[in-house]
Amino acid sequence: MLRSELVQMIKERHADFTTREAELIVTAFFDAIVRQLQADGRVELRGFGMFTTRAREARQARNPRTGEGVKVPAKRVTYFRPGKELRERLNADAPADVEYDDVLAA
Template identity: 65%
Template sequence: MIRSELVQLIAQDNPGLSQRDVEAIVSTFFDEITARLAADGRVELRGFGAFSTRARDARTGRNPRTGETVAVQAKRVPYFKPGKEMRARLNV
């Protein structure tokens, strides 16, 4: 499912909201998750899962096209851990 499909489904289930309102709600939801992760926080949605970040160390990589070695800087990457309810529903 992509973002526009999510907006359409929510708009269909809530006829009192316009599609523009639903888009604003979905955008705010994702923006807040992103802002919290950028601040090195954690976002937990009970029954769904938890979003957090993990640190990746600096390393030496390789350019696949030329074979040349490249220095890759340390960085933080997003991580998702599914909740207990989600795992149970997936493994029915």
């Protein structure tokens, strides 16, 4: 799913939202996740999963084309661990298309 498809889905499900308002909702959601991860935090979305960051040390790598050594700087990378409900729904025999209203009612 593309970001634009997510915006369109929100707009379709909530007719009172304009496209711009749906874009702002999606942007605010993703920005909040990024800010929390930048602060060395973790983001847990119950039933969906957990985003965390891990540090990777600097290392020496090789360019596969030339064999030349390349320095790879230290960095933080994002990890995602799926939640139990997501794993169960992915591996269930039930259809994947769950109605949005059913999720809100739960």
